[in-house]
Amino acid sequence: MNVFKLLSRSSKAAQSAPAQTLPSAGAVANPQLFGHDESATVSSDTRKNKKRKRGKDAEDTSAPLPADLDFFGTSKKEDAEPTIQATEMKQKRTSQLQTDIETNGKQEELEVEPYDEDESKRILRSHKLKVTVLEDFAPQEDEAQPEKKKKKRKKEEKVVEKKKHAKKQLFPQPLTSFVQLRTRYGISRRLADNLREQAYTLPTEVQLGTLPLLLRSRKTEQECQKGDSSAASASGAEYGGDIDLLSVAPTGSGKTIAFLIPVIDALLSEKTAEGDDGPRAIVIAPTRELASQIVNEARKLSKGTGLKATLMKKGMEVVERPEEEKVKSDEDGPRNSEEEDESASDSGDEDKAGQQKKRKRRRADKLKAAILVTTPAALLNALKQNDNTLASLPSVRHLVLDEADVLLDPLFREQTLSVWNACSNPLLRVGLWSATMGSNIETLAISTLNTRWTSLSSTNTTLPPRRPLIRLVVGLKDTAIPNISHQLIYAATEQGKLLGLRQLLHPTALPTTSSGPSLRPPFLVFTQTIPRAIALHSELLYDIPPEAGGSSRIAVLHADLSGTQRESIMTKFRRGDIWVLITTDLLARGVDFRGLNGVVNYDVPNSAAAYVHRVGRTGRAGRAGGVAVTFYTQEDIPYVKLIANVIRAAEKLRGVAEEDQSVKQWLLDALPTPTKREKQELKKKGVEARRSAKTDDGKNKARISTKSGYERRVENRKRGAKIGSKQRQEQEPRRKVEEASESEFEGFE
Structure with a gap:
């Protein structure tokens, strides 16, 4: 036995470091960001209240005590057994009812009344x-009114103009x-x-908030008849799901599922008109990667329903084109297919004519998918x-x-x-979804809706009533997750x-700090x-040892690469083969x-919104x-305050104490506030030191090396x-040939 080890042994047991919870550990039971405890207590209280209202007796519905501990009740165990059996039977009935609803699709609800206001x-x-x-286009009153009412109406309009920020709030039935x-x-089903x-x-x-607004409840009319008109209008039930929605929610909060469920359900319930076989729903995304992701989710939700979701690709025919456009080839040539066939047969090139016919048939095929997911440029070209x-999409x-x-940025x-x-259908429903939404986007959306409605009303007299534009915000606008x-x-x-x-x-190279x-x-x-992404990838290519996978664990992804x-x-990054992905x-x-x-x-993001979306890839x-x-x-110091404010607001929303926040108040006071012009320049071009390869003095300060x-x-x-x-080696044979050609002629004798 080593005496020194025995004497140096501590009296306390070795304590292992607490395990860090990671997003890669798996899904969580509750994907919600807020209201975990309060929602549970509210739901339990409301269920008790509902049971008390529904029950015939006015007894307390709290859990009964065991017979051995119920000193003020009967001491006989025979009296307690029926109550236990009754509760077990009630639980079996409710569970059986729930399974029947889930499996057989029955129309009856569980015994839980909807929430009141x-x-x-x-x-x-x-x-x-x-x-x-935001905008409620309710039908206005007739102008055939007395003068007194008109004066009162003018006064009310003036009061409304003064209170611009006082907009109507809705409290829809939450989806639990x-x-x-x-x-x-x-x-x-x-x-x-x-x-x-x-x-x-x-x-x-x-x-929880958007699905009750976008879906039509079965008991909407009954609930409106039971309750007063003010309660019905406060819940938004009078719209019946026929609204235009502008939703602002944090990254990773399930916005894709929130807009796909109402779209798929509406497409299944709508009847297709004769000859109207084009796409009935269009989802526009800024990048192809996001569009491909939306298509995968849409296919999962529409499996077995008969609806088809497809990704826009080059060469797809979205609308029916005239015969002249179908026949016309990419190169200048005859406009008639008969003339093309004759010219091909005259030349004796039958294979070429057959290829032209196949190409014409392929180009004439029209898209038959109900849901089309695309980028704006790809659809515009089609x-x-x-x-x-531009062809219209009725x-x-x-x-x-x-x-x-x-998408509404310049x-x-x-x-x-x-x-x-181009979407000329008067029944068009519009949804705008993002984690960041400025007031200029809201103004542009309202003006676009007004302009489109004006153009439709000038050509069509029988238009349905205008639907309202409703905004839903989760948490604080333009705040990180x-x-x-x-x-x-720094x-x-x-x-x-x-x-x-x-x-x-290499986190084990340095001791862990308390920074986080x-x-x-x-x-x-x-x-x-x-170029900076490519340079950083080449610099870090061999930082991971070969035992851990080496250079195959680091990759770079940017727009200059091909689609494949x-x-x-x-695919490799999602599968776990790549550990570090460098991108723009x-x-x-x-x-x-x-x-x-x-x-x-x-590199510092170009704006506060860019920071919100970047860090939203995790969590x-x-x-x-x-x-x-x-x-x-x-x-980067002139622009860091934009990000520091976002971090401070996110930690405040999270409930972090001021002394534990990563951005201190002294740092916010010391950082300069960028001007509006600096913000615009940063958003368009980024930090000036990293725009070009060399600066004015000929040195490259932004080199990654x-x-x-x-x-x-x-x-x-x-x-x-x-x-x-290499150049000298290439020029040497040429020089020898020239010398040989000159030595052939030795002059006259």
Whole structure:
């Protein structure tokens, strides 16, 4: 026995470090972000109240005490057995009723009455939901009124103009379980089965508030007749699901499911008119990766329903084109198919004529999917005709703009509005969804709806009543997701950022600090430009040892890669073969990585909204433990306050104490506030030091490299020497040929 080990042994047992909860650990039981405890207490209280109202006796419905402990009751066990048997029988009946509803699709509800207005307000506020009516196009009163009423009306209008911010609030019936979609709202039985197969049981905040607004309840008329008119109008039941919605909810809160369920249910209940076989619902996304993800979710929910969801691809025919456009080839040629066939047969090239016929038939095939998911540019190219006009889409009755703030940004605005105006159906329902939504987007949406309605009313006299535009906000607008931790690290220079990123790749090299939880793979690394992403990938290519997979664990993804390469990299990253994925803002929006443990902002985002969407790739569906690390240098200091304010608001929403927040008040006071012009320049072009390869003095301060200037000079000289030697070797044979040709003629003798 070693005496020194025995004497140095501590009296306390060795304590292991607490295990860190990670998003990659799996799904959580409750995907909601807010109101976990309060909603449970509210639901239990309301159930007691409902049972007390429904029960014939006025007895207390609390749990009965055992017979041995009930000193004020009968001491006989025989008297307690019937009550226990009765409660067991009641539980069996309720469970049997619930299974019957789920399996057989019966129309009856469980014995739980809908919430009244006060209970709905309490639940919605506990989940930080706010529903307001932005524009209500209710029919106005007739102008044949007395003069006194007209004067009163003018005074009321003036008062309304003064109170611009006083908008009508709605308190819809909250959706507490996905089972109520079948029992209360009567969605398709197959759609309910698909939701159950995908393990959707408890709705998130955005689903809890939007689905009651977008779906038509079976008992809407009965509830309106039972209650007073004010309660009915406060719940929004008078709209019957026929609304235009603008929804602002945190990233990873289930917005895709929230807009796909009403669209699929409406398409199943609608009857298709004769000859109206085009797409009936269009979902527009800013990137192809997000569009592909939406298609996968739509196919899961529409399985077995007969509806088809497809991704827009090059060459698809969305609308029926005239015969002249079908026949016309890509190159200049004859417009008639008969002339083309004759010319082909005259030349004797029968194979060519057959290929032309096949190409014509392929181009003439029209899209038959009910749900079309696309990017704005791809759909716009398919709608363009020979005279540079756009074909109309009269069959579309549902238009969804996912990441609407980007689609209505100046980058995509013209394309998105062109597609929006091409949907000429007067029954079109519009949905705008995003995690960040500025007031300018709301104003643009209202003006677009008004302009479109004016153009429709000028051509069609029999129009249905205008539907209202309703806004739903979860939490605080333009705020990061609250269930992740944020770290703002000053790195001073580009070399400092590279060193900090290498320390994140090797967390055991340094002792753990109290700054926050450590970052573990898999995680994303965001850069400002594509060249910087490629350079960072080449710099970190061999940082992971071969025993752990080596260079195959690190990859780069950007817009310059082909579609197949991007899909392959995304598949490997989701499968777990790639641990560190370096990318640009291409993957900053909408893409769902459920097991992503963190995000690294190697370059400061271009705006506060960009930061919200970047860090929202982790902490999806209520998963806790995600980490968001942001490096900033001396050049980033004028813009860091935008991100610091977002971090502070998210931690305040999370309930973190002020002394424990990662952004201190002294840092906010010390950071400069960027001007409006600086914000616009940053949003358009990013940080100026990283825009170009070289600065005015000829030096590249934004180079991603750990090599010194002397080493780079030596490498450049060696590279130049190699290139020079190759050029000399290529020129030497040519010089010998020239010398030989000159030596052949030796002159006259």
